[in-house]
Amino acid sequence: xxxxxxxxxxxxxxxxxxxxxxxxxxxxxxxxxxxxxxxxxxxxxxxxxxxxxxxxxxxxxxxxxxxxxxxxxxxxxxxxxxxxxxxxxxxxxxxxxxxxxxxxxxxxxxxxxxxxxxxxxxxxxxxxxxxxxxxxxxxxxxxxxxxxxxxxxxxxxxxxxxxxxxxxxxxxxxxxxxxxxxxxxxxxxxxxxxxxxxxxxxxxxxxxxxxxxxxxxxxxxxxxxxxxxxxxxxxxxxxxxxxxxxxxxxxxxxxxxxxxxxxxxxxxxxxxxxxxxxxxxxxxxxxxxxxxxxxxxxxxxxxxxxxxxxxxxxxxxxxxxxxxxxxxxxxxxxxxxxxxxxxxxxxxxxxxxxxxxxxxxxxxxxxxxxxxxxxxxxxxxxxxxxxxxxxxxxxxxxxxxxxxxxxxxxxxxxxxxxxxxxxxxxxxxxxxxxxxxxxxxxxxxxxxxxxxxxxxxxxxxxxxxxxxxxxxxxxxxxxxxxxxxxxxxxxxxxxxxxxxxxxxxxxxxxxxxxxxxxxxxxxxxxxxxxxxxxxxxxxxxxxxxxxxxxxxxxxxxxxxxxxxxxxxxxxxxxxxxxxxxxxxxxxxxxxxxxxxxxxxxxxxxxxxxxxxxxxxxxxxxxxxxxxxxxxxxxxxxxxxxxxxxxxxxxxxxxxxxxxxxxxxxxxxxxxxxxxxxxxxxxx
Numbered sequence: 001x002x003x004x005x006x007x008x009x010x011x012x013x014x015x016x017x018x019x020x021x022x023x024x025x026x027x028x029x030x031x032x033x034x035x036x037x038x039x040x041x042x043x044x045x046x047x048x049x050x051x052x053x054x055x056x057x058x059x060x061x062x063x064x065x066x067x068x069x070x071x072x073x074x075x076x077x078x079x080x081x082x083x084x085x086x087x088x089x090x091x092x093x094x095x096x097x098x099x100x101x102x103x104x105x106x107x108x109x110x111x112x113x114x115x116x117x118x119x120x121x122x123x124x125x126x127x128x129x130x131x132x133x134x135x136x137x138x139x140x141x142x143x144x145x146x147x148x149x150x151x152x153x154x155x156x157x158x159x160x161x162x163x164x165x166x167x168x169x170x171x172x173x174x175x176x177x178x179x180x181x182x183x184x185x186x187x188x189x190x191x192x193x194x195x196x197x198x199x200x201x202x203x204x205x206x207x208x209x210x211x212x213x214x215x216x217x218x219x220x221x222x223x224x225x226x227x228x229x230x231x232x233x234x235x236x237x238x239x240x241x242x243x244x245x246x247x248x249x250x251x252x253x254x255x256x257x258x259x260x261x262x263x264x265x266x267x268x269x270x271x272x273x274x275x276x277x278x279x280x281x282x283x284x285x286x287x288x289x290x291x292x293x294x295x296x297x298x299x300x301x302x303x304x305x306x307x308x309x310x311x312x313x314x315x316x317x318x319x320x321x322x323x324x325x326x327x328x329x330x331x332x333x334x335x336x337x338x339x340x341x342x343x344x345x346x347x348x349x350x351x352x353x354x355x356x357x358x359x360x361x362x363x364x365x366x367x368x369x370x371x372x373x374x375x376x377x378x379x380x381x382x383x384x385x386x387x388x389x390x391x392x393x394x395x396x397x398x399x400x401x402x403x404x405x406x407x408x409x410x411x412x413x414x415x416x417x418x419x420x421x422x423x424x425x426x427x428x429x430x431x432x433x434x435x436x437x438x439x440x441x442x443x444x445x446x447x448x449x450x451x452x453x454x455x456x457x458x459x460x461x462x463x464x465x466x467x468x469x470x471x472x473x474x475x476x477x478x479x480x481x482x483x484x485x486x487x488x489x490x491x492x493x494x495x496x497x498x499x500x501x502x503x504x505x506x507x508x509x510x511x512x513x514x515x516x517x518x519x520x521x522x523x524x525x526x527x528x529x530x531x532x533x534x535x536x537x538x539x540x541x542x543x544x545x546x547x548x549x550x551x552x553x554x555x556x557x558x559x560x561x562x563x564x565x566x567x568x569x570x571x572x573x574x575x576x577x578x579x580x581x582x583x584x585x586x587x588x589x590x591x592x593x594x595x596x597x598x599x600x601x602x603x604x605x606x607x608x609x610x611x612x613x614x615x616x617x618x619x620x621x622x623x624x625x626x627x628x629x630x631x632x633x634x635x636x637x638x639x640x641x642x643x644x645x646x647x648x649x650x651x652x653x654x655x656x657x658x659x660x661x662x663x664x665x666x667x668x669x670x671x672x673x674x675x676x677x678x679x680x681x682x683x
Contacts, residue, residue, distance in 0.1 A: 009509045009661060012516075040081055041567055042329040042548040043149075044555050052311050053149065053179070054088050054556055056289030060145050060177050061092040071095065073144035076171060078130040078163050082563035083110035083123065084555055085147045090119040091558075097123045098139050100130045105566070112562040131166045143172050147179045153228040153315065153331040154362055155183055155251075155284045161359040164253050178254050180288045185249040185362060186316065187282045189266070189351050191240040191275035191344075192334060228331040230580055239317070239334075242268050242277055242344055248355045249362070261365075264353045272344040277351060280364055282333040283315040328548045335364045344369075394493070395435070405439045407629035408491060411529040412443035415487045423486025430513060434460040434471060436491035436529070441469040446485065448472050477520055490517055491529045494628050501639040502575050503626040505659040507533040507595055514597050528597040530628040535593035535662070537624045537643075537678065539611060543582030546619040549645050575639035578623060586611045586620065592664065592680040602682060609676040619645040622666060622678075624658060649673050657683060 043049065057075075064073040072095035077086045080099035089097045097119075101107040107127035114123040126138055135142055146167050150158040168176055243266045268277075288311040315330045354366035394400060416425050424445035429437035433456055434449040441447055441464075451457035451473045464471045481488065492513070494506050514528050551567035553560055590607045611620075624641040643656045643664055651670035657663050660683055667677040 009505065009512060009659075011512050039329050041551055044082065044084060044560070044563070045548050045550065045552055046329065049149075049313055050084065050556050052288045052313055053085055053147070056179050056311050057085065057088045057145075057147060058092045059289055060179060061089065061094055064144055064177070065093060074098070074139075074141055075145045075147060076100075076130070076139075076143040076167060078146065078148035078167065079150040079158075080110050080125070081106055081149075082560065083113045083125070084558065084560075085149065086110070086114065086123045086125075087117055087119060087558045088556065089145070089147065090114075090122040094122065094145070096140060098126065098133070098143065099123055100126045100128055100133060102127070102129045109563050109566055113558070113560060116559045116562060130163050130171070133171060135171060139171060143167070143176065145177045145179065146172060149180075151180075151286070151330070153333055155185065156357065156360050156362055159360050161251075161253060165359075168254065180253065180286050181290050182250065182252045182287045184247055184285045184287075185251065185282065185355075185357075186245050186285065187248050187264075187280055187353070187355070187364075188241055188245045188317065189243040189268070189277050189353075190279050190281050191242055191272075191277065192279040192281075192336070193276060229334050230328060230331045239279075239281060240275055242272055242275060243351060244269065245317075248282070249357055251357070258358070260357050262355045264355070265350050265370075266353075267350055268344050268348055274343040276343055277348075277367075277369060278337050280335045280337070280353065280367070281317060282335065282362065282364075283317060285312060285314040285316065287312060328545055333362075337367050401439070403629045404436065404493075407531075408436060408440050408489075408529050409443050411489060411527055411531065412440060415489055415527050419486045422484065424482070424484050425487055425489070426481060426485045427489045427491060428477075428517075429471075429491055430517060431492040432456050433493070434464070434473070435493055437471045438463060440489075440491070441471070444489070446472075446482070448474055448478070450474050450477070477517065481521075481524060485524055487525045487527060488521060489527045489529055490514055494530065494533055494626060502641060502659050503639065504535060504624065504641055504662055507535070507626045507628075508659075508661045511595055511597060511600070511602070515600050518600070531596065531598045533595045533597070533626050533628040534591055535595070535624060535626055535680070536589045537592050537607075537622055537664070538585050538589050539587040539609060539676065540578075540583045540621045540623050541586050542621060543584075545581050545583075546621060546645060550619050575641050578640045578642075587676075590678065592624070592678065593662065604680045604682065606680070607678040609678060611674045611676065613674075620648055621645050622656070622664070624662075624664070 061073060061075075065071060072093045075086070075089040075094045075097045077083075077089065077097060077099040080086050080101045083099060086097045086099045099110060101110055104127040107125055111120070111123075111125040114120050114125065126133065128138075133139055146164060148160060148163065150160045150163060152158050164178060168178075246264055246266050248262055248264065249260065315332055317332060348369050348371075350370040352366070352368040352370055353364060356363050356365050412425065412427070419425060425443075426446040426448065427437065427440050427444045429435070429447075429449040432451055432453050434451065437447050437449040438460070447469070449460065449471050451460065452475060457473050460471070461473060492510055494503070494510055510533075518526050518528075551564035553564045587609045590609055592605055592607065594603045594605075596602070622643045624643050641658050643658060644654070646652065646654055646666055646668075650668045650673035653665065653667040655663060655665045663681050663683050665677075665679040667679075668675065
């Protein structure tokens with residue numbers, strides 16, 4: 001089994017690194033904690049999804065029994081998780097259910113859940129991939145029905161087509177029924193300018209916008225770079241439709257697919273009001289089971305039902321929260337466009353798009369605004385700067401730029417005031433992307449920037465060329481600086497896009513990086529900017545996310561306590577965008593740790609938090625973020641660490657870890673559920 005990698009920091013260099021987790025059991029446990037819970041708990045809480053699969057499986061089993069003298073089918077559950085679909089199959093009348101789950105921790109939970117519900121003789125659990133199953137060894141016989149929910153926001157990335165194809169070819173009887181049966185993929189051209197980082201015209205320094213300096217420069221991300229965003233939860237209204245929705249693909253999961261292309265031409269909507277086509281939103285509609293068209297037995301209205309509306313699941317932007325279960329495990333896919341587009345109402349008559357899909361991905365490969373834009377707006381031959389959406393959001397954030405500039409100017413002034421006569425002040429920008437160097441050109445005598453990436457160096461050289469001062473771009477730290485340098489300021493951006501975009505991880509990475517750099521610069525005084533970073537926390541009550549993340553002990557009437565216990569003990573979360581979710585703060589911001597880059601020290605604090613009134617029916621969350629340079633990114637275009645959830649009632653103590661660098665313990669006495677104790681320490 002390949003090693004499981006988790007984000008961490010190499011403390012000897014400060015470089016971000018993927019840490020390999022030890023044995024198979026430990027890797028499986030960490031995988032459950034770090035990824036599975038975030039996806040699976042909202043999934044089993046999604047009543048609409050559960051009900052659709054339940055009805056589909058019940059109908060498929062009934063149809064099979066009607067055509068086989070009452071004999072129950074053999075069902076294969078691919079990617080069974082905690083076993084909900086297997087339980088539905090067994091209760092519906094399957095004679096045998098073979099479930100496969102490649103994560104051994106979840107496989108054991110599924111076996112326990114099956115036993116707790118009295119189906120251990122019917123459900124056989126295998127801790128392996130479906131493609132590793134062998135008829136006669138793992139399966140008593142070939143299967144009659146295949147059920148799976150190996151779906152993600154992209155629809156195909158979890159490999160649903162490949163696993164179904166293998167099962168149909170090697171594990172199934174002829175005429176096998178597949179649940180789900182098909183899916184339609186839809187798209188829409190949108191203006192998502194306010195969705196952080198797509199408005200490249202906002203990027204600039206001291207009144208000079210980068211887009212204006214090199215308007216044709218390819219500033220956005222490649223077309224195959226996508227972002228999964230829950231626009232249902234978005235309260236900012238960041239997506240403005242420019243076209244009607246249109247169908248891209250109609251995928252039947254029983255077919256053999258290689259590579260499929262689809263060209264689409266669609267006209268923009270009227271009254272676009274100068275909006276720009278800078279993104280495409282993609283979503284899907286899933287048909288869990290085909291509708292029935294004939295009566296199989298008299299008197300039973302359920303069997304007569306032809307309409308299959310309750311068996312359709314969708315991630316559509318037209319999602320109606322009043323009639324559908326809110327969920328947070330499938331999202332819409334936002335694909336930013338690479339080129340700077342003219343306003344739609346300036347002569348645009350048609351959008352042309354080319355999509356493709358393989359067995360495991362759906363991609364937008366071409367986009368064109370017709371008639372074609374004037375040559376001066378999109379220049380050819382300019383290399384792409386491969387910045388992601390978060391990076392572009394940072395560069396276009398004027399509040400952040402102003403905060404950094406003020407802080408850096410203050411540090412430079414303090415350092416210059418202490419310079420010996422005849423000595424010069426130098427700045428070394430340590431991060432790929434010479435943001436700090438550009439902000440301090442007027443405040444220092446010499447400016448250096450470490451740029452390891454050629455395309456990034458090319459871009460920032462063009463930016464610097466707009467002014468009268470120069471930056472020396474380096475691939476590595478120089479062996480020595482000029483003799484007249486009296487002080488060097490090390491600077492970098494803490495919130496550069498990192499693995500999982502984890503702000504705590506980025507802050508500690510910078511701590512270790514500056515420690516290494518200071519040790520390599522001998523004989524010259526060194527200052528570090530930002531001087532420090534503050535790790536802060538607030539207790540938050542989500543409008544819906546808390547309910548979605550509450551581990552259920554009962555799902556569709558099945559005992560799910562074994563799975564709930566696993567999740568309750570491992571409720572860590574990956575970073576998320578807090579602004580995407582309706583929420584209310586129940587406490588003031590508290591400082592948990594102060595990281596001093598200048599003095600190379602870290603302080604940790606214990607805090608007592610008094611909560612405002614809250615409902616006891618919801619879980620509370622602890623949100624952790626990092627501020628520096630007077631810039632507080634709590635509700636801006638940055639990710640925060642949702643450390644985990646904890647109950648509203650008193651009498652508990654729970655410890656969470658963040659990126660293997662911080663450990664936070666939350667405690668509450670049984671007598672006072674409105675007072676929390678927070679304790680923070682390093683790992």
